[in-house]
Amino acid sequence: xxxxxxxxxxxxxxxxxxxxxxxxxxxxxxxxxxxxxxxxxxxxxxxxxxxxxxxxxxxxxxxxxxxxxxxxxxxxxxxxxxxxxxxxxxxxxxxxxxxxxxxxxxxxxxxxxxxxxxxxxxxxxxxxxxxxxxxxxxxxxxxxxxxxxxxxxxxxxxxxxxxxxxxxxxxxxxxxxxxxxxxxxx
Numbered sequence: 001x002x003x004x005x006x007x008x009x010x011x012x013x014x015x016x017x018x019x020x021x022x023x024x025x026x027x028x029x030x031x032x033x034x035x036x037x038x039x040x041x042x043x044x045x046x047x048x049x050x051x052x053x054x055x056x057x058x059x060x061x062x063x064x065x066x067x068x069x070x071x072x073x074x075x076x077x078x079x080x081x082x083x084x085x086x087x088x089x090x091x092x093x094x095x096x097x098x099x100x101x102x103x104x105x106x107x108x109x110x111x112x113x114x115x116x117x118x119x120x121x122x123x124x125x126x127x128x129x130x131x132x133x134x135x136x137x138x139x140x141x142x143x144x145x146x147x148x149x150x151x152x153x154x155x156x157x158x159x160x161x162x163x164x165x166x167x168x169x170x171x172x173x174x175x176x177x178x179x180x181x182x183x184x185x186x
Contacts, residue, residue, distance in 0.1 A: 009052030010081040017049060019082050026050060027090045029075035030102075036068030047071065050078055069099035076105035080112060088115060095121030100133050107136035111143040119145045123152055131161035138164065142171025147179055 004012070013022045025046045028034040039047045040056075040063045047056050051074050057067055072094065079087055091106050095118060103125055110118045118140075125137035138156060141149050153175070156168045 004052050006052075006077055007081050010050065010078055012052070013049040014082060020084070022050065022078065023082055023084050023087065026075040026078035027087060029071050031090050031093055032072075034071075036063070036065055036071055039068070039071045047074070050074055069097075069102065072097060072099060073101045073105060076102055076109065079109050080105075083113060088117060091115070091118055092121065096124070100128065100130060103128075104133050104136045107133075107140040110140040111136075114144045116144045116146065119149055123149070126152055126156060131159070131164050134159065134161070135164045135167040138167040138171045142167070142174040145171075145175060147175075150175055150179075 010022065017025075025034075029039060029047065029050070034043050034046070040061070048054055056074065057063065057070055059067060076091075076094070079091070091109060094102055095106055097103055097106075103122075106118065107122050107125060109115065110122060122137045122140055125133050126141075128134050128137070134156065138153055141153055145153070150172070153168055153171050156164055157172075159165050159168065
């Protein structure tokens with residue numbers, strides 16, 4: 001049995017329930033409007049729809065609350081495939097989510113959707129212990145940042161992780177290309 005790509009799962013959910021409905025569910029899961037208990041209870045059909053799994057996470061019931069953050073990760077992932085402008089408010093609300101995977105998805109969405117209004121909230125991620133989180137933040141800043149963010153990215157040029165250093169190089173090139181003469185640095 002093959003697992004569908006998240007894009008296909010979201011497309012199937014949109015086909016079955018409508019784009020606005022799927023976005024509303026994802027916002028509710030992401031922001032905690034639908035609690036973890038409800039997500040694995042009365043609201044489980046919605047979670048099944050956005051994850052494509054009849055048992056999201058594969059955990060036995062009752063689901064340990066320590067795993068509830070995955071609901072927010074799965075909800076954020078939806079916004080890589082469907083979008084509505086008011087989702088920005090939900091992303092702003094979870095920029096400092098305690099789960100690094102949620103924050104990493106916020107960075108990925110920021111980069112994909114070029115959401116400059118989220119960049120300042122990503123700056124703390126540049127100091128995260130995990131290289132993949134630092135790299136995601138750097139990529140997002142490269143795509144959506146402004147001249148005041150250049151120095152923060154430059155500070156990671158000597159990062160011990162090669163993926164972060166590569167992301168810094170690409171981000172600085174993108175910032176230079178995008179900001180050009182508007183930036184005093186370029």
